[in-house]
Amino acid sequence: MPANNPGPIAVRRQMKRREFLKHVGRGGVGATVLVVGAGRARVSAQTSSPYPDWIPASTKPPKRGGVLTRASAWDPPLLDPRLTQSVGLFQFAGLTSNRLVRYAFPDEASGTSDLSLKGDLAESWQSSSDHRVWTFKLRQGVKWHNVPPINGRELVAADVKYCYEAYAKEGVQAFTFREIEGMETPDRYTLRVHLQTPNVLFPQNVAESVTVIFPREVLEEDGDLKKRLVGTGPYILKEHTRKVRVVLTRNPDYYDKGRPYVDEYVILSTPDDATRVAAFRTGQSDIVWRASLADVEAIRKTNPAAVVQEYKNVLTPFGLALAQDKPPFNDLRVRRAISIAIDRQKQVDTLFEGHGFLGWGVPYIYYQDQPPTAAQLGPWWQYRPAEAKKLLAEAGHPNGFETTIFYYEYFPQMTSQVQLVQQDLKRNLNINVKITKLDYTTYYGRYVESKWDGMAWGFQSGHAVGLDERTYMYMHSQSTKNFFRVNDPVIDELSTKLRQTPDRAEQRVITRKIVDREFDQVLRMWMPYDNGFLVFQPYVRNAAALAIRRTDGYGSPTIARVWLDK
Amino acid sequence: MHKYIIRRLLLAVPVLLLSSLIVFGLMRVMPGDALTALMAESGNVGERELQKLRKDLGLDRRYHEQYLIWLWQMVTFNPGDSIFTNEPIPVALKKSIPVTLELATLALILGLVIAVPIGVLSATRQDTPSDYTGRVVAVSGLSLPDFWLGTLVITFAAIWFHWIPPIGYVSFWESPWRNLQQFLLPAAVLGFRLSAATMRMTRSTVLEVLREDYVRTAWAKGLEGRIVVYKHALKNALIPVVTIVGGQLGTLLAGTVVVETIFALPGMGRLTVEAILFRDYPVVQTNVMLVAATLVTLNLLVDLSYAWLDPRIRYR
Numbered sequence: 001m002p003a004n005n006p007g008p009i010a011v012r013r014q015m016k017r018r019e020f021l022k023h024v025g026r027g028g029v030g031a032t033v034l035v036v037g038a039g040r041a042r043v044s045a046q047t048s049s050p051y052p053d054w055i056p057a058s059t060k061p062p063k064r065g066g067v068l069t070r071a072s073a074w075d076p077p078l079l080d081p082r083l084t085q086s087v088g089l090f091q092f093a094g095l096t097s098n099r100l101v102r103y104a105f106p107d108e109a110s111g112t113s114d115l116s117l118k119g120d121l122a123e124s125w126q127s128s129s130d131h132r133v134w135t136f137k138l139r140q141g142v143k144w145h146n147v148p149p150i151n152g153r154e155l156v157a158a159d160v161k162y163c164y165e166a167y168a169k170e171g172v173q174a175f176t177f178r179e180i181e182g183m184e185t186p187d188r189y190t191l192r193v194h195l196q197t198p199n200v201l202f203p204q205n206v207a208e209s210v211t212v213i214f215p216r217e218v219l220e221e222d223g224d225l226k227k228r229l230v231g232t233g234p235y236i237l238k239e240h241t242r243k244v245r246v247v248l249t250r251n252p253d254y255y256d257k258g259r260p261y262v263d264e265y266v267i268l269s270t271p272d273d274a275t276r277v278a279a280f281r282t283g284q285s286d287i288v289w290r291a292s293l294a295d296v297e298a299i300r301k302t303n304p305a306a307v308v309q310e311y312k313n314v315l316t317p318f319g320l321a322l323a324q325d326k327p328p329f330n331d332l333r334v335r336r337a338i339s340i341a342i343d344r345q346k347q348v349d350t351l352f353e354g355h356g357f358l359g360w361g362v363p364y365i366y367y368q369d370q371p372p373t374a375a376q377l378g379p380w381w382q383y384r385p386a387e388a389k390k391l392l393a394e395a396g397h398p399n400g401f402e403t404t405i406f407y408y409e410y411f412p413q414m415t416s417q418v419q420l421v422q423q424d425l426k427r428n429l430n431i432n433v434k435i436t437k438l439d440y441t442t443y444y445g446r447y448v449e450s451k452w453d454g455m456a457w458g459f460q461s462g463h464a465v466g467l468d469e470r471t472y473m474y475m476h477s478q479s480t481k482n483f484f485r486v487n488d489p490v491i492d493e494l495s496t497k498l499r500q501t502p503d504r505a506e507q508r509v510i511t512r513k514i515v516d517r518e519f520d521q522v523l524r525m526w527m528p529y530d531n532g533f534l535v536f537q538p539y540v541r542n543a544a545a546l547a548i549r550r551t552d553g554y555g556s557p558t559i560a561r562v563w564l565d566k
Numbered sequence: 567m568h569k570y571i572i573r574r575l576l577l578a579v580p581v582l583l584l585s586s587l588i589v590f591g592l593m594r595v596m597p598g599d600a601l602t603a604l605m606a607e608s609g610n611v612g613e614r615e616l617q618k619l620r621k622d623l624g625l626d627r628r629y630h631e632q633y634l635i636w637l638w639q640m641v642t643f644n645p646g647d648s649i650f651t652n653e654p655i656p657v658a659l660k661k662s663i664p665v666t667l668e669l670a671t672l673a674l675i676l677g678l679v680i681a682v683p684i685g686v687l688s689a690t691r692q693d694t695p696s697d698y699t700g701r702v703v704a705v706s707g708l709s710l711p712d713f714w715l716g717t718l719v720i721t722f723a724a725i726w727f728h729w730i731p732p733i734g735y736v737s738f739w740e741s742p743w744r745n746l747q748q749f750l751l752p753a754a755v756l757g758f759r760l761s762a763a764t765m766r767m768t769r770s771t772v773l774e775v776l777r778e779d780y781v782r783t784a785w786a787k788g789l790e791g792r793i794v795v796y797k798h799a800l801k802n803a804l805i806p807v808v809t810i811v812g813g814q815l816g817t818l819l820a821g822t823v824v825v826e827t828i829f830a831l832p833g834m835g836r837l838t839v840e841a842i843l844f845r846d847y848p849v850v851q852t853n854v855m856l857v858a859a860t861l862v863t864l865n866l867l868v869d870l871s872y873a874w875l876d877p878r879i880r881y882r
Contacts, residue, residue: 071733071830077844078651170619226652241661242651243832243840245734268733271836272828274717278724279733302725441845445598 049293049355051308051533055544057107058565062541066564068262070552071270071285075243080225082171085210085463087553092246092267094557095260096145097212097231100136100160100191101125101203103465105561106544106551113314113365113547115465117207121155121232122191131198131500136160138189142255145236149217152253155232157185162216164193175480176205176473199499204466209554234260234560243269261563280306286537287552291411292353296533305538312371314547315470316359316529318410320421321447321458321484324523329455333395335522339380341388341428342421344528351413351420352530359526361460361474361518365547366467367511378519385428392429400430407435407457408443417527418457450485458484458524465548467507471495471514475523484524490517539566567873570881571866578862585858586640586851590633593847599625600649603844623649636851645852650844655852658837665735666833669756669825670818672749674811676757677764682800682807684761685768690795692773700765707762716755716828723751733830752829756822760814767810771803778802804875812868819864820857 074088081093102120109116119125122136138157146152161183168177179199184192195202205211218228229237234256235248246267250260268285270276277295279285281302289311290296296308320338322329329335348356357371358381364371374381392398405422409415418435425431433455438446447456460474460483472495473479477487491514498510518524534545534552543562549555551562601619620626624635639646645655688700723730731748738745775781776799784794823835834853841849873879 224652241735241832242653243836266734268830269832270733270830272717272720272830274721275730275733275828275830278720278730281724282728282730284730284733302728440843441598441603442596445602 049310049533051296051310053310053312054112055106055307055309058541058563060541060565062261062563063565064261064563065263066566067264067266068286068540068559068562068564069266069268069284070287071276071279072267072552073271073273073276074553075269075271076240076246078226079229079237079240080171081210081212081214082167082173082225085172085461087462090209090463090554091552091556092235092237092248092265093212093229093231094209094233094554095235095248095265095559096229096233096237097214098142098233099207099209099211099213100138101207102557103207103546103549105542105558106546107542107561109546112312112545113369115365115547117203120207121160121213125203127200127202131200131202131502132195134193134195134202136191136193138191139255140189142232143253144215144232145230145251146253147230147236149221150215150230155213156188157191158188159216160191160213161185163213166214166216166219167211173210176208176211176469179205197496197499199468200502201466201468201472201499205468208464208466208469209549209557210463233557235265238264245269256560260560262559265559280535280537283537286540287543288535289550289552290533290535291530293355293533294353296535299535303537307536307538307540309534309536309544311532311534311545311550313357313529313531314363314365314371315361315460316357316526317459317462318414318529319359319361319458319484319524319526320405321456322525323453323455323485325485325487326453328395328397328401331395332521333391334397335525336380337388337391337395337429338425338431339522339525340382340384340391341431342424342525342527343383344381345374345383347417347420347528348530351416352528356528356530359528360515361524361526362470362511362515363467363548366470367508367515378516380519380522385424388428392431397429400426400432402432402434404434404436404454405456406438406443406446406452408438408440410459414457421527448483450483457527460484463554465554467511468499471498471511475514475518486518486523488517488521488523491523539564541565567881571870574866574869578859578866581862582855582858586637586855587633589851589854590629590636590847593842593845593850594629596845599845600847601625603650625649632847636848639848640852640855646848648841648846648849650841650846650849655849658849659834659852659856662832662834662837664737665826665831666819666822666835668738668745668749669753669822669831669833670815672753673756673760673818673822674815676753677760677814678811680757681761681764682768685765686772686795686800688765688769689772689776690791697769700769704762704765704769707758707760707765710759712755712759712822712824713828715758716752716825719751719755720828731829735830735832748829748831752825752831756818756825760818763810763814764807767807768803771806772799775799775803801875805872808868808871808875812864816857816861816864819860 072091074086074091076088077084077086079089081089098120100120100122101117104114104116104118108118121138121142123139125134125136127134138160142155143152144150144155164177164180164183167173168180179195181194181196183194186192212231214225215230218230219225222228232255234251234254236251238249239245239247248265250263254260268279270279276285276288277299280288280299290299300306322335324330324335344358348354348358358374358377360372360377392400405418407414407418415437422433422435425433446452447458464470473481475482475486475491476495477492494510494514494517498507498514501507501510534550536543541563543551543558545551545555549558551558601616617626624632647654648658684700684703688697691697720730731751732744735748736744781794781799784798820834822833823839826833826835838850838853841853873881
C-alpha cells in the first residue's frame with residue numbers, strides 16, 4: 001500500500017533480487033523433493049527467532065515527560081474517521097479520541113492474545129437477556145479537549161448517540177452502525193442501544209480502533225471532519241502537516257489522571273523504508289517495524305541495546321479470491337483442486353525466508369491456543385498435485401482452462417507470490433493464468449465492486465480485532481464486506497449463531513466450525529504470510545504490540561501507557 | 567526582440583491548451599476515482615452512497631462540463647480544492663513549491679559547481695589522468711540512479727557517522743541551519759547526477775571551441791591561459807550547456823519524487839504522485855499545468871539567454 005495506504009496490516013522490507021533468486025533456488029530443490037513425496041502432510045516450518053513475542057510491562061515506576069518520535073510510512077490522507085479507515089489516520093486517532101470500550105493495553109494484558117475488553121468512555125455495559133439492547137454507563141467528568149469549538153465541555157451520552165448516528169448515516173462505518181435500530185439516552189451518562197438483531201459481540205464492534213467518538217460541534221461547523229480531529233483522548237492534536245509530521249501533545253485534562261506519561265508524540269512522515277531504519281539508527285525514531293530477522297540483526301549491529309519483540313501474526317490478510325459465484329469456480333472440486341495444486345510451503349521457504357506461516361483468515365486465537373499446523377488446516381490445504389489433477393478432471397477440466405488474476409503489489413514479495421501461484425497452476429493443472437498488476441486505486445475499485453471474473457489477489461482489512469468483524473462481517477453472504485464473495489448457508493447460519501452465543505467456550509466451538517467449513521469448502525483461499533518484528537529504543541517502556549494491535553498502527557492507543565526510561 | 571517574445575508567448579497558448587486536454591483526458595481514462603481510493607476498502611460504502619458523494623464533488627458531471635469548469639478555474643487562477651483532502655490547491659502548492667524550488671536551486675548550483683570546472687579541466691587536459699577521472703565521474707553520475715545513490719548515502723551516513731539529515735521538513739525562515747542540514751545531502755545526490763550530463767557537454771563544447779580560429783589567435787597574441795579558456799572559450803561554449811541546464815531545471819521543478827521520498831521532503835514530486843495515485847484530479851491537473859507553464863517559460867528564457875552569451879545572435 002502507498003505511504004498512506006488504508007489497507008492490510010504490515011509493510012515489508014524489500015527483498016533483494018539476488019537474495020530472492022537464492023531462496024527460489026533453494027525452494028526449487030526443495031520442491032522437487034516434495035513433489036516426489038507428495039501426499040505427505042508437512043508441518044509449517046518457522047525459523048525460530050531469538051526474540052520474545054511478548055514483553056511484559058515494566059515493573060519500575062513510570063516516569064513523566066519526554067518526546068516519543070516515530071518515523072512512519074503512513075501519512076493520514078485526512079482526519080475524518082467517517083471517511084477513512086486508513087492506518088495513516090488511526091496510527092494516532094486512537095490517541096486523540098476514545099471509544100466506548102477498548103481492548104486491554106500491554107501493561108494490563110496477560111499476553112499478546114489477551115482480548116479482554118475494558119471500559120474506555122463507558123465504565124460498564126450490559127445487555128438485555130436477548131442481547132438486542134445494550135446499555136452503556138458512561139464515565140462522569142470526561143472532558144473534550146480544551147480547544148475550539150468545544151473548549152473542554154463534558155462528554156455526555158448524547159454525544160455518543162450523535163456520533164454513532166453520523167457513522168450510520170454515511171461513510172466507511174455505515175454497515176457496522178446500521179445494525180443499530182435506535183438509541184436512547186435516559187440520562188446524561190447512560191446510552192441504550194437497540195439492535196436490529198441480537199448480537200453478543202456488539203461491544204467488540206464498538207471497541208474496534210476505528211470507532212472513535214468525535215464531537216458534534218466540529219461536524220456541524222465544518223460540514224465534515226477532514227481538518228480537525230478533536231476528542232477526549234490522552235493526546236491533543238497540535239499539528240498535522242501532511243507529508244511532514246503529526247504532533248500530539250499531552251492532554252492535561254485526560255480522565256485517566258496521571259496518564260499519559262509522554263509529553264509529546266511526534267510522527268514523522270517517512271515514506272522510504274531505508275530512511276526509517278536510518279532514523280532509528282540515529283535516534284530520530286524510537287520504534288521501527290522490520291519484516292525479517294536479517295533486518296533486525298543488521299540494526300542490532302549498530303544499535304545493540306535495541307529491544308526487539310517478535311510479532312507473530314494471528315491471521316493472514318491476503319488470499320486467492322475466486323469468482324466463486326460463477327463457473328468454473330462455483331464448482332467445489334475446482335476450488336479444492338486449485339488449493340491443493342499450490343505449494344504454500346515453498347512460498348514460506350522462499351519468499352518469507354522460512355519465517356512465514358501457511359495462512360488462515362479468522363484469527364486462530366478465537367478458536368485455539370496455538371497457531372494451526374499444516375495438518376490442522378485440513379486436506380485441502382496440503383500440496384497434492386496428483387490429486388489436484390484428478391479433481392480438476394472430475395470437474396470437467398482435464399486439460400485445464402484459461403483464467404485471469406489481478407492484484408496490487410502491497411509488498412515486493414507479492415509479485416513473486418502471484419507468479420509462484422501462476423507457475424503451480426500451470427505446471428500441476430494446466431491452468432493458464434494471465435496476471436494483471438494494477439495500481440492501488442484501480443485494484444480497490446475493481447476488487448470491492450465484486451463483479452470481476454476469474455481470480456483476484458484478495459484481502460481482508462487489517463484494522464479489525466473483533467470476532468464478529470472477522471466472521472459475520474467478512475463472510476456472511478449479505479455483508480458488504482464479504483469481498484471473497486462467500487455465499488454459503490452454513491457459514492451464514494454459524495456466523496449468525498455466533499452472534500447469539502454469549503458463552504466464550506461455545507463461541508470457540510462455533511468459530512472452529514466456521515473455520516473448518518471455510519477450509520473444507522475452500523471459500524477463501526488464504527496464502528502464506530509472514531511475521532515481523534517491532535524494534536524499540538532501549539528506553540521505551542510498555543510499548544509491546546498485542547495480537548492484531550500493532551503499537552505503530554491500529555494499536556496506537558497503547559502509546560497512552562508508554563513511558564521513557566531516560 | 568519584443569515581437570519575438572510576444573510571438574513565443576502566443577505560441578505557448580495552444581501548447582498549454584493541448585497539455586490541459588491531455589492531462590484531463592488521461593486522468594479520466596484511468597479507472598477509479600478519489601472516492602474509490604478513499605472509501606472502497608472498507609466495504610461499507612454502497613454504490614448509492616458513492617453516487618451521492620460523487621455528485622457532491624461534481625464527479626458525476628459530463629466530461630466536457632468538468633473540463634470547461636476546470637479550464638475557467640485555471641484561467642481565473644482559482645484551481646479549487648483537492649477532492650481528497652479538501653485543502654485549497656494554492657495552499658498545497660504554497661507548501662510544496664518552496665521545497666522543490668530550494669532543492670532544485672541547490673542541486674543545480676551544486677551540479678554546476680561540480681560540472682563546469684571539471685568539464686573545463688577535462689577539456690584543457692584532454693587524455694590525461696585528470697580527464698579520465700572527470701569522465702569516469704561523469705559516467706558514474708549518469709549511470710547511478712537516484713534511488714540507489716540516495717539510499718546508499720542515507721544508510722551509510724547512519725551507520726558510519728550516526729547522522730542523517732533531520733526528518734520533518736523545516737522551512738529556511740524557521741530554522742536556516744536545520745533547513746540546510748535537511749537539503750544539502752539530497753541536493754548533493756541530485757546535483758551529482760545532474761553534473762554528469764553538464765560535465766560531458768562542457769567538456770565537448772570547450773574542446774570544440776578551443777580549436778576555433780579566434781582561440782588560436784588569442785593564444786598567438788600571448789594571452790594568459792586562464793583568460794583564453796575562461797574569457798574567450800568558455801563563454802562561447804556555454805550555449806549548449808545552458809540548453810541542458812534549462813531542461814534540467816524544468817525537470818527538477820516538476821519534482822524529484824525519488825529523492826523527495828528518500829529524504830522525506832514534501833515537494834511537488836510527492837504531491838503530484840500521491841494525487842495521481844488517489845485520482846485527485848484537480849491537484850494533478852493543476853500541477854501538470856504549472857509544470858507545463860514553467861517549462862514553456864524556461865525554454866523562452868533559455869532562448870533569450872543565447873543573445874547574451876553570443877552577441878551575434880539576433881531575435882526577429
